[in-house]
Amino acid sequence: SQQGEEDPQALSIQEGENATMNCSYKTSINNLQWYRQNSGRGLVHLILIRSNEREKHSGRLRVTLDTSKKSSSLLITASRAADTASYFCATDPNSGGYQKVTFGTGTKLQVIP
């Protein structure tokens, strides 16, 4: 079952602009991850934020987490054409035991050179 929903479904920006994607989820989580997927290929892990963290940075990526609103955002600064891909949030529900990560609906980002 799908845990997260992402917004917007698609986003088109010019190179150099910032891109913001949002993820909302339904149940308590241990952590939330963001992945990138280039067309028809495997997913690449970008960043993981734990439920007790509010913000995390990695290079041009900034992730925020608001557990009270059950939402997260991914900001890509100074976007490049190579950032064109689909971006998925993935949540690890706080149900104990084995990790059962489920993916959100995804945002398709197009960066125009």
Add this chain to the structure above:
Amino acid sequence: DTEVTQTPKHLVMGMTNKKSLKCEQHMGHRAMYWYKQKAKKPPELMFVYSYEKLSINESVPSRFSPECPNSSLLNLHLHALQPEDSALYLCASSQESWTGDVRGYTFGSGTRLTVV
């Protein structure tokens, strides 16, 4: 070696065929996963193996049969599939299955399966 290798990359099979998808990693990861992804949809979890034991089966039809021969290999045996099973099948691995490793999952490039 920081990769997950999946073979074959593409597979076309008839509904009466038996085939297998293979996944291999040499990162010492103890958890391995199969996901199914339909076009323009997110990946959906099928199976989780932890320490070579099946720990999660997401109510997957029995025409899909996973196997973990050792800690580096994961197979998905396919038999009597339907055209609606056509999808991208992704294998992933992680250090452990319950610690929320900050490195997340490492995914293979997938096998594009077409059932005719």
